[in-house]
Amino acid sequence: MIDEDRLYEIKALLDKREASPPHPYWLIGEDESLCWKCLHAKMPDAEIGVDFEGGYCWESDGCFHCEKCGRLLQFILTEYGVASELAHYAEFPPEKFREPDLCYHLARVAYGIYGADQVRQFLAITRAMLGDAQEDDSP
Numbered sequence: 001m002i003d004e005d006r007l008y009e010i011k012a013l014l015d016k017r018e019a020s021p022p023h024p025y026w027l028i029g030e031d032e033s034l035c036w037k038c039l040h041a042k043m044p045d046a047e048i049g050v051d052f053e054g055g056y057c058w059e060s061d062g063c064f065h066c067e068k069c070g071r072l073l074q075f076i077l078t079e080y081g082v083a084s085e086l087a088h089y090a091e092f093p094p095e096k097f098r099e100p101d102l103c104y105h106l107a108r109v110a111y112g113i114y115g116a117d118q119v120r121q122f123l124a125i126t127r128a129m130l131g132d133a134q135e136d137d138s139p
């Protein structure tokens with residue numbers, strides 16, 4: 001199977017399995033990312049544009065988690081972020097390819113990789129995913 005076909009299959013699996021995390025928010029003047037719930041717990045009367053910003057997907061060099069509750073938040077990876085996530089997963093290969101938060105991370109990498117080398121690296125990291133794909137089609 002050629003690399004493009006395998007990449008397409010992996011993307012389809014990730015689309016099916018990935019979490020749909022909430023948007024990040026942050027209080028103006030502070031750089032910690034928060035989920036909506038923790039933002040409002042911290043400042044119940046917070047007004048958008050005055051006290052806080054956010055509510056949209058944000059490009060970053062790494063993933064976002066709520067600094068209070070640890071919940072995964074939406075992100076898009078920069079070129080640097082894609083390269084560093086690839087290096088991370090090459091060093092610490094993921095195993096639980098059915099874990100929604102992991103699939104969300106891997107999907108951000110899958111949609112950001114560029115060029116044959118990164119595709120090959122990504123396919124090596126996710127090789128085990130295709131082996132367990134059959135179960136997805138069972139009722």
Ligand SMILES: [Zn+2]
Nearest residue numbers: 035038066069
């Ligand atoms: Zn939170």
